[in-house]
Every structure is written in structure tokens, then in C-alpha cells.
Amino acid sequence: MITIGILDLQGDVSEHFEITKRTLDKMGVEARVLKVKTATEVSECNGIIISGGESTVIGKLMKETGIMDVIVNQKIAVMGTCAGMVLLSKESDYEQPLLGLIDMKVKRNGFGRQKASFEDEIEIFGGKYRGVFIRAPYALKTGADVDVLAKLHGKIVAVAYEHHVATSFHPELTDDTTIHEYFIKEVLKCVE
Numbered sequence: 001m002i003t004i005g006i007l008d009l010q011g012d013v014s015e016h017f018e019i020t021k022r023t024l025d026k027m028g029v030e031a032r033v034l035k036v037k038t039a040t041e042v043s044e045c046n047g048i049i050i051s052g053g054e055s056t057v058i059g060k061l062m063k064e065t066g067i068m069d070v071i072v073n074q075k076i077a078v079m080g081t082c083a084g085m086v087l088l089s090k091e092s093d094y095e096q097p098l099l100g101l102i103d104m105k106v107k108r109n110g111f112g113r114q115k116a117s118f119e120d121e122i123e124i125f126g127g128k129y130r131g132v133f134i135r136a137p138y139a140l141k142t143g144a145d146v147d148v149l150a151k152l153h154g155k156i157v158a159v160a161y162e163h164h165v166a167t168s169f170h171p172e173l174t175d176d177t178t179i180h181e182y183f184i185k186e187v188l189k190c191v192e
Contacts, residue, residue, distance in 0.1 A: 002029070002187055004047040005036035009061045011051030011083060015172035020049065023180040029188070039066035047077040047187035050084030052134065052170055055108065059087055059097035071099060077163035077190045079183040085159075085166035086137050093140070102161045103143025110138040110155065110168070122169075124150040124158055129178060131157065131169035138168050163190045 004024075006016045013035055024031050036042050048071060050058065062068040071078060078101060080088040089098055091105040111118070117134040131152065139156035142148060149165075150158035157168040158179075163186040171179035 002031045002046045002191055003044060004031055004033050004049065004184070004187060005042055005045035006033065007042070007048055007050045007058075007062075007067070008035040008037045009058050010053030011058070012081075012170060012172050013051060015170075016049050016051050016081075019172050019177060019180055020184075023177040023184060026177055027181060027184060029184060031184075037065075039070045042067050042070045042076070043074060045076060046191050047079070047183065049183070050078065050080045050087055051172065052082030052084065055083035055086040055092075055137075056094070056096040058083055062087070062099075063097040068097060068099060072101070075163075075190060077183065077187045079164070079179075080166040081170055081172065082134065082136060082168060085139075085168050088164060088166045089139070090143075101164050102159060102166055103146055104139040104156075104159060104166075105141050106137045107140050108137050109135050111136045120152060122150045122152050122157060125178060125182065127178070129176060130174055131167075132171075132173045133157075133169050136168040139166075160186075163187070 088102045089106040090100040122131045147160045
């Protein structure tokens with residue numbers, strides 16, 4: 001049985017928890033879903049979801065608690081949304097702790113501040129998806145091995161690399177389980 005941890009430091013933790021449970025039920029996958037706050041709890045997970053929030057705060061807390069070391073050194077699949085996308089990157093337009101798991105440079109608040117939040121349709125995995133963008137970042141550039149999954153107005157808003165996936169939008173704020181299904185399949189591949 002796999003264990004998926006929702007990093008409980010800041011952000012849409014409950015929303016990710018609920019949609020992850022719904023997605024697992026829909027897929028018929030047996031798994032534990034936990035809210036995790038410590039390096040020890042994270043080390044027991046096969047997959048980690050890092051939600052939105054303030055990426056510098058989350059990064060500092062991950063570094064101080066040792067969570068960052070656990071994620072980088074263990075074979076844990078990671079899904080990052082919004083601030084999570086920033087944290088998965090190798091480089092940001094702002095000096096802060098980063099996991100560096102995806103070869104990309106990210107622009108924080110790339111679509112504007114809170115009041116500039118919006119919803120828009122994107123194409124991902126061959127279908128239409130309603131993206132919720134709140135103080136959303138985007139990738140300025142990616143390494144050659146990174147799969148660009150979606151763009152909006154020419155800006156990279158979803159990427160995948162190895163067993164990691166990052167989105168600048170908030171899939172947990174929709175009823176669409178597409179992104180979470182993709183991540184859960186990656187977690188399953190990671191433990192094979």
C-alpha cells in the first residue's frame with residue numbers, strides 16, 4: 001500500500017487531502033493519505049504534495065525541519081502546485097530555499113498579485129482543463145529533459161520530470177481529478 005503525504009505547513013492542505021482521497025477511490029488504488037509536518041512523517045511517504053502558499057516561508061520551514069533533505073535524498077515522487085511549483089524548481093527569480101528536483105527557472109507571481117487571480121481553460125493531457133490561477137508562477141525556461149505539459153498565453157504552467165509534476169494553477173480547487181490521477185500513477189511507478 002502506498003502512502004501519500006500532503007505537506008501540512010501552509011496552503012490548501014485540506015483541499016488536496018480531499019481530492020487525493022477522491023482520486024484514489026476513483027482509480028481503485030489502496031493508499032493512505034496523511035497530512036505530514038515532520039521529516040520523519042515525510043520519510044514514510046511514497047509521494048508528497050506541496051500546495052500553494054508563500055514559497056519562501058514553506059521553503060525555510062522545509063529546510064529547518066529537515067524535510068527538504070528527506071525529499072531530495074529519498075525516492076519520493078513530488079507534486080507541487082503554485083508555491084509547490086516554485087519549490088520544485090532549480091532556480092527562481094527570488095533568492096529562497098528550493099528542492100531543485102525539476103530543471104526549470106520559475107517566475108514567482110508571474111501572472112500578478114492576489115487581485116489579478118483568474119480562471120482560464122488550458123489544454124493538458126489532450127483535453128481541456130479549467131485552471132485556477134492565484135498569484136500564480138510560471139516557468140521561464142526548462143531543461144531539455146523536462147516535459148512541458150501545458151502553456152497559457154505562451155507561458156509554461158505545467159511540467160513533469162521523472163516522477164515529479166508541477167503546476168502553476170490549483171487543481172485542488174476544482175472537481176477535476178486529472179492532475180492528481182497523473183501524480184498517483186507516477187507514485188505507483190516510483191514504488192514498482
